[in-house]
Each structure stands twice: as C-alpha cells, then as structure tokens.
Amino acid sequence: MGNSNQKLQEEKYENVMKKFKLKESLQHTQLGMVRIYNLKDDNNYSIFEFHKTATTSEEAKLMLTHYKNRKCYNNDHLTQIFFISEQHSQILCQDQTQFIIIGEFFYNNIQNEMKNYIQKNNSFPEARLWQITLQIVNACTYLETNGRNHGEIKSKNIYIHPDQSVKLIEYNFIYGSMNGYQKALLLNDFQYLAPELLKEVKAKKSSPNIDFIKGDVFALGLTLLELASLNSCEQYYDWISKEVHTDKIIKANDLLLQKGYSTLFTNLIYQMISDVDIRPRFSDLKEVLSHFENQINNNVDFYSKYQMRQSNQFNIYNSVYTQQYQRPGQINQAQSIYLPNGSY
Known part of the structure; x- marks a missing residue:
C-alpha cells in the first residue's frame, strides 16, 4: 500500500513539473537550498522546489499541517505554495517522511x-x-x-x-x-x-x-x-x-x-x-x-x-x-x- 501511495505522489509530482525546466540550484536567504525551474513557455515565470525531511511521525504531521495551512493563504502579495508532495521511506530501520514543496519564485527584489x-x-x-x-x-x-x-x-x-x-x-x-x-x-x-x-x-x-x-x-x-x-x-x-x-x-x-x-x-x-x-x-x-x-x-x-x-x-x-x-x-x-x- 505504501509503495502504491508513493508511486501516486511521484506521478502527481511529474505532472506538476512537466511544464518546467530546471534552471539552477541556489542558496536562498529565506528558503534555504532550493531548485529553480522556469516555465518552458515563459522564462520570466519561475518556481522553487525544496525538500524537507521529518524523522518522526509526530514531526511529519506537524510539518504537513504547517505547509497545508500555508498553501491555503490567499493574498496577492504573499508568495504562494501550490504543491506539496509527501513521500515515505525507511532508512536504517527508521521511518522518514520527505516533503517536496513547490511555489512561485522571484529573483528580483x-x-x-x-x-x-x-x-x-x-x-x-x-x-x-x-x-x-x-x-x-x-x-x-x-x-x-x-x-x-x-x-x-x-x-x-x-x-x-x-x-x-x-x-x-x-x-x-x-x-x-x-x-x-x-x-x-x-x-x-x-x-x-x-x-x-x-x-x-x-x-x-x-x-x-x-x-x-x-x-x-x-x-x-x-x-x-x-x-x-x-x-x-x-x-x-x-x-x-x-x-x-x-x-x-x-x-x-x-x-x-x-x-x-x-x-x-x-x-x-x-x-x-x-x-x-x-x-x-x-x-x-x-x-x-x-x-x-x-x-x-x-x-x-x-x-x-x-x-x-x-x-x-x-x-x-x-x-x-x-x-x-x-x-x-x-x-x-x-x-x-x-x-x-x-x-x-
């Protein structure tokens, strides 16, 4: 069941990203390490992607709630999150949850x-x-x-x-x-x-x-x-x-x-x-x-x-x-x- 859910999430992620092309990875002053993608049809429109890992189920719940709540924010002048992917894995007998967050990105300030x-x-x-x-x-x-x-x-x-x-x-x-x-x-x-x-x-x-x-x-x-x-x-x-x-x-x-x-x-x-x-x-x-x-x-x-x-x-x-x-x-x-x- 877990593998099926992970595959579904990966398919959704691929659907989200298929219109974009990777431009670069950079250290952002507020977002940390992120990957930047440009829209294939418009180089002026960019998105960020960053990964966050939760090492406990409780932390995973808190993290998911945090990003879901933030995704619901509706204001023209706040940076928007529009995709959250949740993937589960096990490393050294320890369950981990990795979140992929995607949102709008702006180079200029x-x-x-x-x-x-x-x-x-x-x-x-x-x-x-x-x-x-x-x-x-x-x-x-x-x-x-x-x-x-x-x-x-x-x-x-x-x-x-x-x-x-x-x-x-x-x-x-x-x-x-x-x-x-x-x-x-x-x-x-x-x-x-x-x-x-x-x-x-x-x-x-x-x-x-x-x-x-x-x-x-x-x-x-x-x-x-x-x-x-x-x-x-x-x-x-x-x-x-x-x-x-x-x-x-x-x-x-x-x-x-x-x-x-x-x-x-x-x-x-x-x-x-x-x-x-x-x-x-x-x-x-x-x-x-x-x-x-x-x-x-x-x-x-x-x-x-x-x-x-x-x-x-x-x-x-x-x-x-x-x-x-x-x-x-x-x-x-x-x-x-x-x-x-x-x-x-």
Missing part, C-alpha cells in the same frame, strides 16, 4: 531596484514607494489576521513579481525557521529591530513579551526610509551595545522633505518608527491607507497635493532633537497619516 536608482543617480519615485507600502501593509495585515507576522522585513526580503508588484515570504514560511529577533539573539545577526526588541536582545530574553507586529511596522518604516534616502539604515544602530539612535532616524526622515518627498510620506514613516505605545499595527495602517488607496493606485502626486504650507514649515537644520520620538515643528492634521486619536 526591492534592494536591487534601489541599487538601480543609486547607479542612475535618481531618487526613488514617491508614487512607487506608496505602492510598495500599500502592498506590504495589505500582506502583513493578512498575516496579522492569521496570527502570524513577517518577522524579518528588509529590502532584500521584499521580492518583485514580473508585473512589478510586491511579494513577501514571512519568516516561518519554512517550518521551524527563526525570526529576525531569534537570529539577532542566537546568531548576533544584524536586523532592523525596534528599540523595544533590541532592548530584549541585550537582556538575552528568549521569549520577550513584545508586540512583534509593531516590531515589523518599525522595520518597514526603516526600509522605506532606506529606499527614499538611498542610504542603509544600519548606520543608525550600534550593534555592539545593542542600541538604536532613533533621534538620528527622525532627522534623516525630516531631510527627505528637501529631496522632494511629501509631508504625508515623511509623516507615515515617522508614525512607523514612533514609540511602541503610539506606533500603529498593520491593521491600523491598512485602515488609514484605505482612504488613499485609489490615489496610490492612480499614481497621484502627493507632494503637490499635500505639500506643507509655508507657514507651517520648520527649519530642519535649526530643529532641536532633545527627546526621542519628539517631532520638531507643528504638523497640520490634514497632512498627517496616522495619529493616536485615529486621524489620518
């Missing part, structure tokens, strides 16, 4: 797009940044409603579909993977961690009682600042002492006004990197961005529409950054994106 603007000495278009923001917020809100979070938001982990839309792979896409906090704690791997998370890393807490959703919002704020400024935000961290210089982040964000970015966009970033008590979650951001969705999708120039009035402008160079999270100058509520009282 936002970090590469940023490098292209740097090489051309051009600014990252604000309209494109709004589209990226809206799509990431939609995907992360979907994860939030399913009790998950992305866990490692950074430019190289934001992938680009051939149609230029954004695709994400959350940290536990792979069963048993570590999130950014765990990598920082156990491997001392640099991550865009929020101040409250970095404090927990410094205290070496394995299970911090922290809102990881808000931690992801902070990481997205830094990523947007990085794209707009075309400068890595690693410079705002002292990774040895495990401190983040939020005052310098705020100042860098304010300087985006001089580069031609709208007050609305800089205020959005400011809210994302604000203190955890007032920082929005993705569900909050989605509600706010819903009021601008049509404008974002129609490439409205927010700089012209929401330009700060001359009377409300502040001199960036003369601003005094005396307290963390203190925004210099007065912000007109009509130009804000999210405030504690829920305005946008």
Whole structure:
C-alpha cells in the first residue's frame, strides 16, 4: 500500500513539473537550498522546489499541517505554495517522511531596484514607494489576521513579481525557521529591530513579551526610509551595545522633505518608527491607507497635493532633537497619516 501511495505522489509530482525546466540550484536567504525551474513557455515565470525531511511521525504531521495551512493563504502579495508532495521511506530501520514543496519564485527584489536608482543617480519615485507600502501593509495585515507576522522585513526580503508588484515570504514560511529577533539573539545577526526588541536582545530574553507586529511596522518604516534616502539604515544602530539612535532616524526622515518627498510620506514613516505605545499595527495602517488607496493606485502626486504650507514649515537644520520620538515643528492634521486619536 505504501509503495502504491508513493508511486501516486511521484506521478502527481511529474505532472506538476512537466511544464518546467530546471534552471539552477541556489542558496536562498529565506528558503534555504532550493531548485529553480522556469516555465518552458515563459522564462520570466519561475518556481522553487525544496525538500524537507521529518524523522518522526509526530514531526511529519506537524510539518504537513504547517505547509497545508500555508498553501491555503490567499493574498496577492504573499508568495504562494501550490504543491506539496509527501513521500515515505525507511532508512536504517527508521521511518522518514520527505516533503517536496513547490511555489512561485522571484529573483528580483526591492534592494536591487534601489541599487538601480543609486547607479542612475535618481531618487526613488514617491508614487512607487506608496505602492510598495500599500502592498506590504495589505500582506502583513493578512498575516496579522492569521496570527502570524513577517518577522524579518528588509529590502532584500521584499521580492518583485514580473508585473512589478510586491511579494513577501514571512519568516516561518519554512517550518521551524527563526525570526529576525531569534537570529539577532542566537546568531548576533544584524536586523532592523525596534528599540523595544533590541532592548530584549541585550537582556538575552528568549521569549520577550513584545508586540512583534509593531516590531515589523518599525522595520518597514526603516526600509522605506532606506529606499527614499538611498542610504542603509544600519548606520543608525550600534550593534555592539545593542542600541538604536532613533533621534538620528527622525532627522534623516525630516531631510527627505528637501529631496522632494511629501509631508504625508515623511509623516507615515515617522508614525512607523514612533514609540511602541503610539506606533500603529498593520491593521491600523491598512485602515488609514484605505482612504488613499485609489490615489496610490492612480499614481497621484502627493507632494503637490499635500505639500506643507509655508507657514507651517520648520527649519530642519535649526530643529532641536532633545527627546526621542519628539517631532520638531507643528504638523497640520490634514497632512498627517496616522495619529493616536485615529486621524489620518
């Protein structure tokens, strides 16, 4: 019976793969070792294939449940799994279950797009940044409603579909993977961690009682600042002492006004990197961005529409950054994106 099931699974696998041709094997930063196949009729469409082995029946059940649940996720901006194969074998009198997972694969990412603007000495278009923001917020809100979070938001982990839309792979896409906090704690791997998370890393807490959703919002704020400024935000961290210089982040964000970015966009970033008590979650951001969705999708120039009035402008160079999270100058509520009282 077992051999018959295995043959059936192999036949299904062959049916799935017959339209594809192997391109290469590579070590992916999030997926690990994968094989990449291209569609025979379209080289622009690629899929990944990776193998995972469970050594106990209990682990096999957990792993299968994990990937089946993930396969059911339905969001345009989350990387899709569309095939799971389960094969059983016995090695040295030990039962093993091997899973073959196949899903959509994207070579390009936002970090590469940023490098292209740097090489051309051009600014990252604000309209494109709004589209990226809206799509990431939609995907992360979907994860939030399913009790998950992305866990490692950074430019190289934001992938680009051939149609230029954004695709994400959350940290536990792979069963048993570590999130950014765990990598920082156990491997001392640099991550865009929020101040409250970095404090927990410094205290070496394995299970911090922290809102990881808000931690992801902070990481997205830094990523947007990085794209707009075309400068890595690693410079705002002292990774040895495990401190983040939020005052310098705020100042860098304010300087985006001089580069031609709208007050609305800089205020959005400011809210994302604000203190955890007032920082929005993705569900909050989605509600706010819903009021601008049509404008974002129609490439409205927010700089012209929401330009700060001359009377409300502040001199960036003369601003005094005396307290963390203190925004210099007065912000007109009509130009804000999210405030504690829920305005946008």
